[in-house]
Amino acid sequence: MLQPGLMMDRPLLVSGIIEHAAGQFGDVEIVSRETHGPLFRYTYAQCAARSRKLANALQALGLGPGSAIGSIAWNNHRHMEAYYAVSGSGMVMHTCNPRLAPDQLIYIINHAEDEVMLFDATFAPLVKGIATHCPKVKAWVCLSDAANMPALEGLTGLHCYEDLIAPHPEHYDWPDFDERTGAALCYTSGTTGHPKGAMYSHRAIVLNAMSGCMPGVIGISALDTVLPVVPMFHINAWCIPYATPIVGARLVLPGPRLDGPSLYELMETERVTISAGVPTIWMALMQHVEQHKLKFSSMRRTAVGGSAMPQALIAKFRDDYAVEVRHGWGMTETTAAATMGFITPKDQNLPRDQQHALLAKQGMSLFGIDLKVVDDNGATLPRDGVSQGELMVRGQWVMSRYYKSEQSALIDGWFPTGDIATIDASGRMQIRDRSKDVIKSGGEWISSIDLENTALQHPGVAMAAVIGVRHPKWEERPLLLIVRKPDTSVSREDLLAFLAERVAKWWVPDEVLFVDTLPVGGTGKVQKNELRKLYGGVFS
Ligand code: AMP
Numbered sequence: 001m002l003q004p005g006l007m008m009d010r011p012l013l014v015s016g017i018i019e020h021a022a023g024q025f026g027d028v029e030i031v032s033r034e035t036h037g038p039l040f041r042y043t044y045a046q047c048a049a050r051s052r053k054l055a056n057a058l059q060a061l062g063l064g065p066g067s068a069i070g071s072i073a074w075n076n077h078r079h080m081e082a083y084y085a086v087s088g089s090g091m092v093m094h095t096c097n098p099r100l101a102p103d104q105l106i107y108i109i110n111h112a113e114d115e116v117m118l119f120d121a122t123f124a125p126l127v128k129g130i131a132t133h134c135p136k137v138k139a140w141v142c143l144s145d146a147a148n149m150p151a152l153e154g155l156t157g158l159h160c161y162e163d164l165i166a167p168h169p170e171h172y173d174w175p176d177f178d179e180r181t182g183a184a185l186c187y188t189s190g191t192t193g194h195p196k197g198a199m200y201s202h203r204a205i206v207l208n209a210m211s212g213c214m215p216g217v218i219g220i221s222a223l224d225t226v227l228p229v230v231p232m233f234h235i236n237a238w239c240i241p242y243a244t245p246i247v248g249a250r251l252v253l254p255g256p257r258l259d260g261p262s263l264y265e266l267m268e269t270e271r272v273t274i275s276a277g278v279p280t281i282w283m284a285l286m287q288h289v290e291q292h293k294l295k296f297s298s299m300r301r302t303a304v305g306g307s308a309m310p311q312a313l314i315a316k317f318r319d320d321y322a323v324e325v326r327h328g329w330g331m332t333e334t335t336a337a338a339t340m341g342f343i344t345p346k347d348q349n350l351p352r353d354q355q356h357a358l359l360a361k362q363g364m365s366l367f368g369i370d371l372k373v374v375d376d377n378g379a380t381l382p383r384d385g386v387s388q389g390e391l392m393v394r395g396q397w398v399m400s401r402y403y404k405s406e407q408s409a410l411i412d413g414w415f416p417t418g419d420i421a422t423i424d425a426s427g428r429m430q431i432r433d434r435s436k437d438v439i440k441s442g443g444e445w446i447s448s449i450d451l452e453n454t455a456l457q458h459p460g461v462a463m464a465a466v467i468g469v470r471h472p473k474w475e476e477r478p479l480l481l482i483v484r485k486p487d488t489s490v491s492r493e494d495l496l497a498f499l500a501e502r503v504a505k506w507w508v509p510d511e512v513l514f515v516d517t518l519p520v521g522g523t524g525k526v527q528k529n530e531l532r533k534l535y536g537g538v539f540s
Pocket of ligand 1: 418
């Protein structure tokens with residue numbers, strides 16, 4: 001007969017994180033870029049105290065356990081306080097992506113039944129446009145002090161955050177409840193149909209945040225200063241705002257300034273050691289650093305994911321700037337990272353380019369996560385690095401069904417990701433494509449990610465996107481869209497010759513188009529559905 005464990009049954013709750021930080025690392029600093037410009041500084045102890053004030057203020061507004069509180073906000077200290085106040089008091093923190101189309105934003109606010117919206121002044125025009133369509137929202141709270149409130153005359157229920165929390169005490173007894181309770185809600189980007197909600201439990205968040213601190217994951221300790229560029233409005237900023245307080249790392253929040261020069265300046269002046277973001281952010285940063293012949297004086301690691309990190313950029317970070325790259329994979333439905341790639345001891349003696357190629361894969365599953373790839377019939381494919389099929393994931397921070405859906409999202413207990421992947425013998429997973437982006441040419445598959453990665457190795461290429469375009473004979477053929485680096489003149493013929501030397505002959509795109517920009521969506525990914533709309537018929 002199984003024996004019961006005789007340990008205390010203490011739940012894993014988000015409130016425990018901030019109170020731990022207040023108690024153990026009370027004087028460790030949080031630096032936050034205010035929406036109106038200056039840097040604001042305070043400590044974990046002050047953050048905890050203000051979270052408790054906000055919890056009291058929300059209660060005074062008549063909200064209670066299970067209420068949903070929305071946010072449309074940058075990475076800043078008030079948003080961080082809300083993360084803890086809302087979830088810690090048993091409410092649900094619904095982070096909204098401001099880059100969603102307004103009708104999608106209205107949809108998710110109504111679907112989540114948000115009763116309060118916290119928003120940054122930047123988004124005042126957005127709020128003005130959507131407020132009358134969100135009947136359940138009774139308070140619109142601008143994350144600001146009185147001096148910097150935007151003009152929003154006529155908005156019913158408008159509050160200034162600082163005025164709202166000011167009268168309330170710093171004392172609040174965080175309630176204890178089941179760790180499987182919903183803590184935070186985030187909707188998928190909804191490129192097809194309505195966005196769908198993933199409700200993260202306290203347990204999932206705490207476990208993922210602890211995992212993120214581990215040396216082989218993001219690897220955060222009290223010695224670090226961490227700058228999450230990845231937004232708090234999507235997938236919990238990869239749980240970094242929950243991870244740094246666990247270990248007492250200094251936290252730097254960049255607010256609205258996410259351009260290369262601003263990020264570089266923040267990294268240097270605040271002596272940032274670890275940062276995290278999507279590849280498009282790092283491309284912009286690297287362009288700035290290269291153009292001005294700068295160096296990183298404190299940065300030692302960057303965590304990257306959200307879309308494939310090009311091998312050429314990995315090489316640049318590692319070889320030219322001595323910044324280590326951690327490349328991970330995750331999705332809205334997996335709370336934050338589910339895999340992470342790093343150079344293991346057995347890889348250390350490989351030539352550098354082979355190491356970069358390993359890091360261009362999406363890494364190994366984290367402890368707590370299982371991965372497999374399956375064929376069209378659901379049969380598990382071998383871990384040989386070649387057999388590709390749909391990636392299936394299960395684990396302690398993987399969603400089981402979408403918010404308000406009666407139906408399980410799982411197949412035999414596994415979440416089907418919609419990503420096409422391989423797993424090699426050492427467990428490294430590689431995303432070959434989104435299933436809807438993979439190019440089917442003459443019955444064979446061409447990986448758009450592989451082609452983009454190869455094109456990005458050309459020194460004249462700033463951004464690359466490959467889409468499958470309808471073709472009368474082959475069903476689909478690849479079309480390559482290129483944004484040139486400033487002051488370069490790479491030609492169609494150069495690029496096709498460059499690719500022909502590096503990929504199978506039948507993978508070489510049929511056409512190359514040069515464009516000024518590529519459409520980038522709310523989460524920093526190139527919007528291939530937009531490209532398909534524009535260019536999907538060029539061969540027919
Ligand atoms: P989202 O839910 O918006 O974060 O999107 C999740 C999707 O982003 C995944 O299913 C992948 O298609 C893609 N993705 C995330 N991380 C990576 C990565 N490191 N490389 C390639 N694709 C990625």
